[in-house]
Amino acid sequence: MxxxxxxxxxxxxxxxxxxxxxxxxxxxxxxxxxxxTIHNFGASDAWAAQFVGTWSDSIKSKTADWLFSMESNKEGSPKGIGLSAWRFNIGAGSAAQGEESGIKDRWRRTEGFLQNDGRYNWNKQLGQQWFLKEAKKRGVDQFVAFVNSPPIQLTKNEKAHSDDGQGANLSSGNYGAYADFLSKVLDHFKDSLAIDFDYISPFNEPQWEWKGGQEGSPWNNDELANATRVIDSVFVQQNIHSKIEITEAGQIDYLTGKKDKHENRSDQIETFFSPDNPYYLGSLKSLAPKVAGHSYFTTWDVQKLKRKRERIAEKLLKYPNLEYWMSEYCILENNDEIRGKGKDLGMRTALYVARVIHADLTIANASAWHWWLAMSPYDFKDGLIYHDKKVDDGTVSDSKLLWALGNYSRFIRPGAKRIxxxxxxxxxxxxxxxxxxxxxxxxxxxxxxxxxxxxxxxxxxxxxxxxxxxxxxxxxxxxxxxxxxxxxxxxxxxxxxxxxxxxxxxxxxxxxxx
The missing domain is CATH 2.60.40.1180 (Golgi alpha-mannosidase II)
Structure with a gap:
């Protein structure tokens, strides 16, 4: 039959x-x-693009086509999923420290533009820059730059991760230097590569302790607010048009209410957008009128999936000038239906994620939806495309998840309205x-x-x-x-x-x- x-x-x-x-x-x-309004669907270049972007032309072009192409084959089927946004990871420079970085996995260290002598080397992160340029060539016109950790030259411990996880790995005396670093990176890409980043995310997942394993920094709400004010003042002074994206919450429920373990890192919509709050940021010229959050650990059970997203929608009703962007997700949690560990190229993972996309768009009213790793070498449910964990060259494989995301990204174009x-x-x-x-x-x-x-x-x-x-x-x-x-x-x-x-x-x- x-x-x-x-x-x-x-x-x-x-x-x-x-x-x-x-x-x-x-x-x-x-x-x-x-x-x-739906602005875009996207994914991140972390961390594999630094290597895959230097592989053979045929392999990296196939990867870029799968991710960005809006063309169709002779039968009329899409050649790629037509992502309309691309997240570029501005590295902290841990790659230069090698094993001394405290990050064991070479693939999770990144190069950095800022050098120890204070100068900038724009020939770093060339693999990532290749994908950035190819995204634009294939039609992507929305770009987000995000930072896991400030440059190692500026951090308290000269590492790209925290020692104790109690607060920002950046002293308040270096907020201005960090803002200047961001300005220089944004200016360079705009002037030299004609890549104009629409948004800059300086504080990725500030709730977590980030004491090793990959680049990252915790931020308490007061630190985040004070640093954002400094960044805004520098952006205004230096005529930077990229908007600051906050909050990049590690879980979406950090946006909507207080959490006991991290009370000073939660309730971020009220903290930053209520005019009565001492950490109010809504009047800053450089701040994007949106909040960003990650759907991790809020997708099971299904009653929780629904409830957490209803809370987002309720907050948007209270703050009608704000948008919500779901800016990162992959399957990390282990539950009765699925486990994060174990690569899966089939429909089981694709359908699980399709349910999450549907809930984020129709219950939380997300205006954008971004997957985490565009490409992954891991035995984990974290990639759209999978490849060998080789530095010099390798092979790539697509997944049903890639194409299922394409059922949304390829056809729902920037500026679309959900009806x-x-x-x-x-x-x-x-x-x-x-x-x-x-x-x-x-x-x-x-x-x-x-x-x-x-x-x-x-x-x-x-x-x-x-x-x-x-x-x-x-x-x-x-x-x-x-x-x-x-x-x-x-x-x-x-x-x-x-x-x-x-x-x-x-x-x-x-x-x-x-």
Whole structure:
């Protein structure tokens, strides 16, 4: 039966016929009710790009195409997932210290532009710079620079990690020097490479102690606020247009309330955006009107997944001028459904992450969604693309996760509006856990994108109720165990009834006549 259905899907364009009877889900899509703006989907160059970016042209070009390409093959299927944002890690310079850095894994040390004599060497991080330039060449026009640790020349212990984890590894006397360092890096990339970073994130995951293993620095809220004020004053003085992105919280619940263990590193929306708070930053000229958080350790169980994101939405109602960006995620936690350890190129991980994307976009109202490692050498669920852990050259492999993310990133373009979708069960806990998840978006060009995540073990029929003519052109793209963002056909909307595979992510693109 499955072989017959696949042939039917391909040969009959979009309107599918099956001999079997499937569950029918009635879905209302209201194109006139617009919700949050979607700015981008992205990933990070840490840490592997420093090596992969120096490999053979064929390997690194294939990697860049998978990540950034908006082109299609002769069958009409995408060659890549069309990421619309790229996160560039500004290194602290631990690579120069080798094993003395206190970071055992060579791949987690980074080069640094600032040198011990106070001068700058712009020939550092060349592998990362290659991917940065290729991202722009392939159409990416939104860039975020982020810092795990200030340069080792400025830190308290001259290391890229903390000794005790109690506070910032940067004395207040060096806040100005840190701000000047950031300004010089941003100016260089703008003037020399025509890369204009839209945002700079100076404080990545300030909640954690960062006492080794990789570059990082803890920051208490008062330290973060005081340093941000200094950075803002330097940016204004030096005419830096990149906006400061905070808070890059290690978990999204650090944004929305106080946490006992880290009370002075939590409740960050109120701390930095309530005018009554002594650490209020909302009036700073250089501060981006958004908060950033990472979805780690808030995705299981499904009731927790929903509740934590509802809290974000509630805070956005209180502060309507703020946006929320989900700026980093991979699977770290071990739970009843999935474990972080163990590379998985299949649909199990892809569907787990698709549920998280859906929840972040439709419950937390995220305006951006970023995966963590674009490429990974680890036996872990942390990469979109996997490769050998070799310095000089190697091979690369794609994953179902890469293409499932592409069901969103390739078709929901910058400036799109999420639009209202209603159906029975929708974001109820039971449906979030193992049901069908739908979201819809309106691009600037008027095209409508509907993403369908079918977590069920059975094929399902979807009836889309939309105020569009029956002759509206329509295309569909599927990621499942058999296909990687494969174009299944093209046709017309007709009566709006479509069929989706079991354990799949399907994107439906409609092109209303304007």
């Amino acid at each position: 499955r072989k017959f259905i696949i042939l039917t899907l391909i040969s009959s364009a979009f309107h599918f016929v099956s001999a079997q009877s499937n569950t029918l889900l009635e879905v209302n899509v209201d194109t006139n009710v617009e919700l949050q 209202l979708v209603t159906y029975k069960g929708a974001n109820d806990v039971d449906n979030l856990k193992d049901g069908i998840l739908l979201s819809a978006f309106k691009n600037r060009d008027g095209s409508i994108v509907v993403v369908i995540v079918n977590q069920k073990d059975e094929m399902c029929d979807i009836k889309l109720h939309m105020s569009l003519p029956s002759k509206t052109p329509i295309k569909s793209y599927v990621t499942n165990e058999s296909f990687n963002l494969h174009k299944m056909g093209a046709g017309e909307l007709g009566n709006g009834k479509i069929q989706v595979f079991d354990k799949s992510v399907t994107t439906v693109v409609l092109k209303p006549q304007l």
